[in-house]
Amino acid sequence: MSAPEFNTPADAEDAFYRAFEQADLEALMATWADADDIVCIHPGSDRLVGPADVRESWRRIFGGGAKLTFRRTEGIVLDRPDVRVHSVMEEISVAGAARMTARVCVTNVFVRTAAGWRMWMHHGSNPGGDLASESVDTPAPTLH
Amino acid sequence: MSAPEFNTPADAEDAFYRAFEQADLEALMATWADADDIVCIHPGSDRLVGPADVRESWRRIFGGGAKLTFRRTEGIVLDRPDVRVHSVMEEISVAGAARMTARVCVTNVFVRTAAGWRMWMHHGSNPGGDLASESVDTPAPTLH
Numbered sequence: 001m002s003a004p005e006f007n008t009p010a011d012a013e014d015a016f017y018r019a020f021e022q023a024d025l026e027a028l029m030a031t032w033a034d035a036d037d038i039v040c041i042h043p044g045s046d047r048l049v050g051p052a053d054v055r056e057s058w059r060r061i062f063g064g065g066a067k068l069t070f071r072r073t074e075g076i077v078l079d080r081p082d083v084r085v086h087s088v089m090e091e092i093s094v095a096g097a098a099r100m101t102a103r104v105c106v107t108n109v110f111v112r113t114a115a116g117w118r119m120w121m122h123h124g125s126n127p128g129g130d131l132a133s134e135s136v137d138t139p140a141p142t143l144h
Numbered sequence: 145m146s147a148p149e150f151n152t153p154a155d156a157e158d159a160f161y162r163a164f165e166q167a168d169l170e171a172l173m174a175t176w177a178d179a180d181d182i183v184c185i186h187p188g189s190d191r192l193v194g195p196a197d198v199r200e201s202w203r204r205i206f207g208g209g210a211k212l213t214f215r216r217t218e219g220i221v222l223d224r225p226d227v228r229v230h231s232v233m234e235e236i237s238v239a240g241a242a243r244m245t246a247r248v249c250v251t252n253v254f255v256r257t258a259a260g261w262r263m264w265m266h267h268g269s270n271p272g273g274d275l276a277s278e279s280v281d282t283p284a285p286t287l288h
Contacts, residue, residue, distance in 0.1 A: 003259060004260075005259055005260035006260045006261045006262065007260060007261070008261055009228040009230065009252075009254035009261045011260075011261065012254055012260070012261045012262055012263055013230060013252055013254070013263070016252075016263055016266075031262060031263050032262055032263045032264075033255050033257055033262035033263065033264050034257070034259070034262075035255075035264065037220050037222075037264075038263070038264055038265065039220060039264070039265040039266075039267070040265070040266050040267075041265075041266070041267040041268065041269075042268055043248050043268040043269050043270045044269075044270055047218075049220065066238055066239075067238070067239035067240070068236050068237065068238060068239070069236070069237040069239070070234055070235070070236055070237075071234075071235040071237075072232045072233070072234060072235075073232070073233045073235060074191075074232065074233045075230060075231070075232045076181050076183060076193065076230070076231040076232075077228065077229070077230055077231075078181075078228065078229035078230075078231075079228055081225075083227040083228075083229065084153040084221065084222065084223055084227075085221070085222035085227065085229070085253055085264075085265065086153065086157060086219060086220070086221055086222075087219070087220040087222075087265065087267075088216045088217070088218065088219045088220075089216070089217045089218045090214050090215075090216060091214070091215040091216075091217060092212050092213070092214055093212065093213045093215075094210055094211070094212060095210070095211035095212070095213070096211070104187050105267070107251050107253075107265065107267045108153075108157055108160070109229055109251075109253075110153035110156055110157070111177050111179075113177055113178070115147060115149055115178070116148075116149035116150040116151060116155075116156070117150045117151070117152055117153045117155065117156045118150065118156055118175060118176055118177035118178070119156055119157070119160055119175050119176045119177065119182070120176075120177050120179065120181075120182055120183070120229075121182065121183040121184070121185075121229065121231065121251065122160075122183075122184050122185070123183070123184075123185040123231075123249070123251045123267055123269070124185065124186055124187040124269075125185075125187050125188075125267070125268075125269030125270075126187045126188055126269075
């Protein structure tokens with residue numbers, strides 16, 4: 001079976017969600033780039049990098065047996081010539097609270113504008129749920 | 145005061161985290177593109193779109209008074225000519241569990257490859273914490 005070819009990002013995205021709904025691991029993996037640095041961050045989970053770890057995560061999800069239906073809403077498309085995506089882990093330390101350190105998975109997207117490079121998106125998520133669930137003695141302030 | 149000009153995405157990112165550590169709202173907002181569709185998703189929070197909502201969120205965070213220090217690790221840079229970023233909200237319904245619907249903030253990044261457009265990143269996060277906190281009668285399976 002040859003891999004499908006997607007003419008647009010929207011075609012690839014449609015195929016991704018169709019495979020997700022059908023719990024079709026091969027079809028889902030065929031929507032990803034053949035690259036060692038692909039990145040997948042499931043909600044409330046840590047970052048996964050590379051085809052092996054990404055595939056294994058979907059195998060487990062599909063193994064759960066839940067039949068899901070997706071509705072995608074409020075889409076925003078960034079379609080510019082100069083776009084850079086950074087995937088980073090933030091380790092955040094809070095002054096005066098030695099034990100309070102949070103780890104956040106972050107996607108930062110930058111665009112080249114007439115006034116130089118600027119941030120277009122900052123998307124952060126907690127690998128283990130909310131900061132409020134961190135082991136701290138005092139109620140967690142809003143850090144981020 | 146004229147806005148700073150960042151020659152690289154890394155310069156803009158450095159300035160963003162410097163402003164974050166210094167709780168300097170003006171300096172932080174100066175790292176963002178001047179565009180109505182900028183996107184900011186704080187960990188465990190819903191998506192914010194546009195300068196007014198993004199600015200207000202940072203004003204509140206800085207108003208909390210926490211002094212934070214960031215260490216960025218495990219950086220991955222996507223630097224290709226053809227990159228498309230989609231920000232979407234997923235509304236996920238589970239078959240057989242009428243009341244169980246999850247809302248997930250998603251960033252999907254696509255790249256143009258020799259074999260057409262493919263997914264490079266899928267980053268999902270829960271606006272209100274983990275799916276486990278959803279109001280359901282049965283333990284939540286791993287949906288995603």
